[in-house]
Amino acid sequence: MTDMTGFPDHLISAVLDAAFAEDLGLAGDITTNAIIPADCASRAVIAARAPGRIAGLPIAEAAFRRLDPALEFNIAIPDGADAEAGATVAEISGNTRAMLTAERIALNFLSHLSGIATDTRAFAQAIEGTSARICCTRKTTPGLRGLEKYAVRMGGGVNHRFGLFDAVLIKDNHVAAAGGIGPAIELARRGAGHLVKIEVEVDRLEQLEEALRFNIDAALLDNMSLDELRKAVKMASGRVILEASGGMTLDTARPIAETGVDLISSGALTHSSHALDLGLDFVS
Amino acid sequence: MTDMTGFPDHLISAVLDAAFAEDLGLAGDITTNAIIPADCASRAVIAARAPGRIAGLPIAEAAFRRLDPALEFNIAIPDGADAEAGATVAEISGNTRAMLTAERIALNFLSHLSGIATDTRAFAQAIEGTSARICCTRKTTPGLRGLEKYAVRMGGGVNHRFGLFDAVLIKDNHVAAAGGIGPAIELARRGAGHLVKIEVEVDRLEQLEEALRFNIDAALLDNMSLDELRKAVKMASGRVILEASGGMTLDTARPIAETGVDLISSGALTHSSHALDLGLDFVS
Amino acid sequence: MTDMTGFPDHLISAVLDAAFAEDLGLAGDITTNAIIPADCASRAVIAARAPGRIAGLPIAEAAFRRLDPALEFNIAIPDGADAEAGATVAEISGNTRAMLTAERIALNFLSHLSGIATDTRAFAQAIEGTSARICCTRKTTPGLRGLEKYAVRMGGGVNHRFGLFDAVLIKDNHVAAAGGIGPAIELARRGAGHLVKIEVEVDRLEQLEEALRFNIDAALLDNMSLDELRKAVKMASGRVILEASGGMTLDTARPIAETGVDLISSGALTHSSHALDLGLDFVS
Amino acid sequence: MTDMTGFPDHLISAVLDAAFAEDLGLAGDITTNAIIPADCASRAVIAARAPGRIAGLPIAEAAFRRLDPALEFNIAIPDGADAEAGATVAEISGNTRAMLTAERIALNFLSHLSGIATDTRAFAQAIEGTSARICCTRKTTPGLRGLEKYAVRMGGGVNHRFGLFDAVLIKDNHVAAAGGIGPAIELARRGAGHLVKIEVEVDRLEQLEEALRFNIDAALLDNMSLDELRKAVKMASGRVILEASGGMTLDTARPIAETGVDLISSGALTHSSHALDLGLDFVS
């Protein structure tokens, strides 16, 4: 099981604040409040209209609970599990106004995160049996990074660094400014704490060779051919983690994974995911 | 030209706060700060790596300016215009650390919003020449609704309501609770101010017929066949705005538009858009 | 019944944050904390010292509950109902420190909102039997608009637009910039979504005539004489909503209402209301 | 001159944040943005439509500057000075969109604060020549206390405590809990720092007599008759500050002031003030 942290509960409050503020404005849900009696109660199911990997139920639950703290939210298919089309993901019962008003907010989060998990799962399945794993990037939706990184884990992927602060990643402009890969690594090591790892981005094997002469933790192999990747794996011979990157698709992922790299990273997992189609069906 | 508001500048500060907080953490850009001298200056271009409609340059500019208030940001292809693959969208020059540290944040916004504009443009072109227009929904990314609605306008689309507060949209559950379409409309009208429009969602022509007996402003025709849509257009005969909705694709959009409906709405414009591939290239 | 939304619960938290911050500072209620034992309990009533329409009990209750979550708050005269002088509006019992410390915050909200409701009720009664309704404006107290709009509804009034974002209101400067009423309306319609209504402010009948040639939703008749208002009603003949505005008083409201206009709007309802005199009396 | 602090600049940012958020929502000023060209410039004057004491120009200026940092704002009648009806209070020139969009926010603050200053001035003039001064209370508009206290000073009044934290005010419930005025004062003195003053509220002369036996700083005489007030002045003989309170009107203020009390306090100054009628007139 790949889950590192469980749902990042500490992030829920701020993102729900933003979501409710933009959907309720000053006047609130004027349709529901005008039509639905305040004490009306209902039951409903969150149903998958397409097959996919579920992620985000805790924030969906929190969205409904914000308007009805006593609302019951029973999960049938938990985060990290797969739903078939038509499957009931969760059953909820509580105040009708709360359910109608929070419906879109809850589903926007759940569909978005489940979409990322579903796309990640597809990549994970494509490379199953190899030693490689699928990995996300910092190309996330602004404001939702912590949640999206979680969704990647729910899809069977692993997380790259969370921000600019938790690992060193030396790119070409850093190398140019430092006057070479070696000096750049040296500068980074001098500045970084002892618990910070250092990864270097390279796009040619000569660069990898140079980087390997310094004590780095990982190398990002940018847009290399299958042949180059295989050579890189040999050169590194297990001393550093190798991450292949660049225009990854479901088709190209497996041959790349079979070169022996450790990680395959894809920005599209988070910047171009397809929302999983989920709906709220009221039960009479 | 379809732009209603220009860029929503008043929304920039809060979303950049969130984006910088999640990318900088406490330690900041430890790679750049360790390697790049504090007073180093650079020039770079934001380049389109794929063709698309640009949206979001004001927030990209604000991201860079937050770290270097004196940075120059010269726009070559403004929001609402089209970039070919390889085109220079903007040229920037300023502090190198600022450019490297803000790069991903700026591009994450710009790619996301340009992706929405590009997808919207495709739909707008698909229905060109008809009287219909492409329209977004409330299926937006939590926290980014105001920016995404702007991106839809930049793509040639129009905006549906911004939240639950600025228009009444009566759905099946509202109708069920009120005991019919008529009572629901009456309740809504009694509650709503005189500047609030009322739209009713229907999925059968009998429902539309009933709704038209009341003084509504718009009807959302949910998942109707082309034949039903044509009949609906006749029934409404211009008295109310007709919005067709449900599983819209680039292929289905045109025949639907040709039925005579006023609006074609699609949640996928905002919940499943593809980021436009844009990069920052340093110029020596 | 004129209530559209019930109390806007989602606005409570932020305004209470501001109110408690400014009243407690760092040190808190130094009088009460020095004198009243921490575990002391009391009962008290919120009493009307003058007759009026009640509005704001949910936020008064929330103010007390913030300091004593278990405090009992029993409402005798709910929001939207009338209290005579001396009447008990609510009975509360709970921690004495909580009651004394939150007393002024709770009463400041309740007196302010009940004052607005009471003033609105007076206008509503003055025009009773006509087809007109009393309406508020954007001349609200900064930071309290959503609550004040609610208080207007509790007084029997209706709400004008909530902000600059939810309806178009074309004023003289817009007309001047556009080069005429017609061009201004055209520009607005092109920019606005299909669920946004358009109102035009006019101060002469010729302007109304011109505006009526375009498909507007409402006209604001600014400072017109009774005779002009009657003519305006004839000219519009029910096609658009007519709102009379300008220096409204309890004396002038009825004759204006009798001209047949739909709405009478008054900024004084919210910018110059008299607080309703309410007090907290401890019960031994 | 009675001004203690000048305008509380440090409070501007937070209240403007709230005001702009509630007026702009997500979409902004859809009327102005659709009709007024982005680069249009204008000149306008803020004019008094009724006579009054001005207060709040710094926040009005800040409101306009938030949308156009280069806007010129030239003050003709500064805070604390009097405007006749028709007088020009300030001239502004800058971006037209900025002026139209910020107009209502700027005027809402300026009218509200000038209304408080004007009402305070009326009281101050009513008691001119006596040794008494007019004083505000904690019955302020939630969220605006610091600004309203400033407006009272601009009207020639003085400030009571700013919150529950900066002075001890012992009321009847405190006395009852402590078992007498003396024990309550003793408890308060033991808890309070050496720079905190102690005021005791009394409604009978016997209570004042008891309170004077302890070393208090001030006494609040609640709803006493003129005769009682005169006796209280004799009893205190200058040892403590005497504050008369309770249902103060312009008519009752002078005879009360002539009893020799030091302060006359009125909650209505801040909870029931009349907004000063101010408008923005564009100059061609």
Added chain:
Amino acid sequence: MTDMTGFPDHLISAVLDAAFAEDLGLAGDITTNAIIPADCASRAVIAARAPGRIAGLPIAEAAFRRLDPALEFNIAIPDGADAEAGATVAEISGNTRAMLTAERIALNFLSHLSGIATDTRAFAQAIEGTSARICCTRKTTPGLRGLEKYAVRMGGGVNHRFGLFDAVLIKDNHVAAAGGIGPAIELARRGAGHLVKIEVEVDRLEQLEEALRFNIDAALLDNMSLDELRKAVKMASGRVILEASGGMTLDTARPIAETGVDLISSGALTHSSHALDLGLDFVS
């Protein structure tokens, strides 16, 4: 007992927000979440590893409860009481993850505040039997002033003013700008409300003599010799509160207190306190 306010509960939420944000980031406690099962429960004690005065248990409890609302927190040695080395201060039982993740935040607050209380207690004991009391300053840790002032009270000290807003303290630069002690006092009195006390800082007896000619409330005697302090006490003869200040140590405090001054103030109490060594020991 010297406690004025009990714990400032209203300050907890904001400081915990900051503390959790900086310790959890986006990813949370990655060690605990990877290793400890989500439903694991534990018992532990907060133990004093050194003797000291306890302060801050309410915020430590709130830190744990934020992650496990049902966690039991039983206090053995409450705030304001003394713990010997090895003593159990509190026993807690609840979710293991919550306890491990919140441990450092809870202890950081508790150790810091108990350190201040312990240092204050040492000063209070050093001057026991004299009429003087130990007093803090505004030299507090940014963001924690309200909590640190509370810790001083828990140590047996009293609080100086909480900020620049709640008392006047005239220093040499104020005197220089006003052209003398007298004019400075007059200006301050004219501006300050009737519930604001005035203290003047002097470093020579002549200055004190001058200040005493005006009606001030307190004098801060800066870096005076014991002899000067004794003379100052005679000069003031009980009319004003005398505060001795300047490089106070445990050794110099008693002789200074014995001169008859009312207060001995020390910035080191809050700016250079030693954290009390407290630990969390899990109980099997």
Added chain:
Amino acid sequence: MTDMTGFPDHLISAVLDAAFAEDLGLAGDITTNAIIPADCASRAVIAARAPGRIAGLPIAEAAFRRLDPALEFNIAIPDGADAEAGATVAEISGNTRAMLTAERIALNFLSHLSGIATDTRAFAQAIEGTSARICCTRKTTPGLRGLEKYAVRMGGGVNHRFGLFDAVLIKDNHVAAAGGIGPAIELARRGAGHLVKIEVEVDRLEQLEEALRFNIDAALLDNMSLDELRKAVKMASGRVILEASGGMTLDTARPIAETGVDLISSGALTHSSHALDLGLDFVS
């Protein structure tokens, strides 16, 4: 030079917000505003009253600039350099009110951070010439962690992890829950991303031996004797980073450093530092 990041500018705004809010309250600096004319200008120097290492000038400068954006702030002894007693650290000139009002806030930050830098420098000097470096912990002042970690770097120290999120640190409770050091490491590795390092805390050599059998990055040697530390260094033979911890003092640090460990960590650097005595002297 050991600086990794330069000053964390992105953290300034939030901590200054908190500092100004608690020092200015609603009323602001009532002493200065009553006495000092608004347009008065002054010059002053920030002087070291004791020798020490400077850290925090950027936030001191920002504090003054918040009240006077045009204030000149000329640094004589920059962050990371040493000041002798009596030395001028910076010269400032600008608005007098701004300088007096911001003085305490600026100095509170500067003294606190310089105190940490000075204490760190003392440790760094104590172990100079060995291969060990001094290192901080998570025992920081709540809300100031990012600034305090910077101050440690300015003193010549290095940073441990910034929070629970950026590195794995396995402690005894984690080991107990996992059923052994090996299983705990395995669980952590499975959960953590490829750029996250893993450190294990051990207090006996057998534990270190076990931990070394797994591929860890660092070991924290808790309270080991010099002899044990020497053996640990031999056991690890450079394969993992060794951090010695536990009750570090200036006396014990050097012999510990001479055992060959890589890091010596001390919580007291941040939780019990002595503020560096710095003052603001006005220059006539």
